[in-house]
Amino acid sequence: MDTTTQNFDVIVVGGGIIGCNVAHALCERGQKVAVIEAASLCSGTSANSFSWINGTSKVNSEAYHRLNASGLHAYHELARRFGEQRIGLYRCGTLEWSSPGEHSQLADLRHKAERLKAWDYPVAWVTQAELSAMEPHVVFREGAEGLFALADPWLDVPVFVSFLAERIRELGGQVWDDTPVEELLVDDDGTVTGVRIANGEVTAPQVVLATGPNTPDVLTELTGYEGFRARFPMIRSPGLLVTTPPVTDRALITHILYDADTHVHLRPGSSGGLLLGSDETDGLIDEDSGVDAIRSAATRLLEMTQQMLTSFSGAALLDECSFRIGIRAVPADGDSIVGPLPSAEGLFVVCTHSGVTMGPAIGDLTAQALLSGQVPEPIVPFGLERFQF
Template sequence: MPKRVIVIGSGIIGASAAWHLAKGGADVTVLEAGEPGGLATRNSWAWINASWGNPEPYFRLRQRAIAEWHRLEGEIPALAVNWCGGLIWDLPPAELDAYAAQREAWGHPLSFVTRAEILAREPNLRDVPDHAFHVAEEGMLEPLATSQALLAAASALGAEVLSGSPVKWLERGDRVTGVMTDDGVIHADETLVAAGVHTDSLLDSVGITLKLTSPAGLLAHSKPAPKLLNGLVMTPGLHIRQTAEGRIVAGTDFAGADPDNDAEALAASLQHKVEAMVTGAEGLGLDFLTVGHRPTPADGFPAIGRPRGCEGLYTIVTHSGVTLAAALGRFAAEELLTGRRDALLDPFHPDRPALS
């Protein structure tokens, strides 16, 4: 008899887990409080990367995740990752060079590019530095469309996706046995919590503490324009990419900026910087802004796995959902259905001291 699994949350992590579970033969129900696609996902800058600031174990996990996105594209034709590469010069020169040397030592070389080479890749940029680095393996995707494609693929394998179905609490006896919703209890053999910023409160309902932060990140979205950018561009204080429909999405960095109670002014400032940096964007104008709250475990790294002493429960919470989704969905499905845990997850157990 198929294992019955509830997935709480239909953002890119939950959607990936649902598809991998359904592919593995599970009877899957996805519960989403709002509209399919989640909240943090649709407000993401949507960069797939293994970039700076990460210790080697996290870098290795992100590298694997990039490979898993390539695999997933081959299995779900509706997915469309743009493997456009990224230009990076958002660190002081000495730090940027040290970062490149570290990646070289880890077997992940970055390509040194001169000013002329930067402009050959991105001819519409102004005020570029004398040198930067290019990472060919990086990509971007349209986050909401990607989540919806994963959910549709899961549904085609028999998964049930229920929107407008908030979970009030987890049901627990000797083990977690399901969830309480407005329509009553839904029972399951396993419950996977991929509920973003609501993860900690759901775990608290069964006596599990997981320290979580939810910093706000604002992104400015321009009006649609003809193609002005070929890839991702990371500069000091401004990260930009152009979406499939032509909007330039900008943040102070990939996470977006803290709006600090003045979202409109910050978005206008970001759009002004875009128009000053990109030839052809002059007068383009701001179309809208988004403010997403990034689910981030207290030490900044993912929390993935079964909390000890609570059978029937699995959780995934991470800020880097877009990068990691393809890998974490696969790893969660394998662990839930076969008991095998990928060694790359060893440093990221939810019971580590920093989170309790």
């Protein structure tokens, strides 16, 4: 590609779900956009996600919940326009439950359901009999009750990102993979004017950094300012995902399931198996875990799942499972980072957990911010200026 003559309205660095949503929203508004991805599209955290689209698990802050809920609405709107299959959306609903006993989370779960209802999020309280009727193969402990979040879907993220890339190109945008951004171009006033890649410069009055968990390193490398690496307010939090082979009819599930007492979560996978994760087994691995540590954590996860689904073969499936460790980018207060980099004109940063849920909403709001020069109200609380760093 000849980049020496290329100018754009906006350059998006990073071709994960966030970068592609931002670019898509800008292209839909007639902007000339380039997405520049260092490796392959959807090869970072977006490739290693549980991909549950929800506001159900976000109840600490109303602003953060609403940003997640607007992501859910945005998917339903995309499904209406393009069809669920084309965007990789699977509507199924979530069941989250707890039961009386030592580790009971029932009181918190009731409180959560009340809060979600007060915020008009679609949830219903369900009894043990109703839980069993909806998921006949799951063993619910005595006295289990919980919530049914009927609108929550899950997403086949690679399918969705491919869809976005296709749309970006259809709308006149460019998507370049295998193209690491090496440096930010900055003029004498400190305004970002573009990026340098291996074969030249690409210019634009606005650059969006959507580089996921690598954001502190990327900012350091692109600006040469070492302070970003040490102080950018984000932690990397690894998570283990186990994909099972296709399960028997007696272990089939139809909803996204979350046992609030054990923190095991599972959902149907795209090829007849199950996708499993849990907070406990996330604590048993780290980014550098070797095969033995991963297999040991996966064994524990398969055993915990077998306690929920007795017809599931549990650890006996270990050798037929595939394992992934994904790295969550978690801003220091757990919320999102969406906004201009203070003191760097022309540079907008998006770095967040739950980016699968919020991707289309954040894409839309970022496009509004870049075009109007005003940060839209729903993302005002998520600016970088809330941190001292």
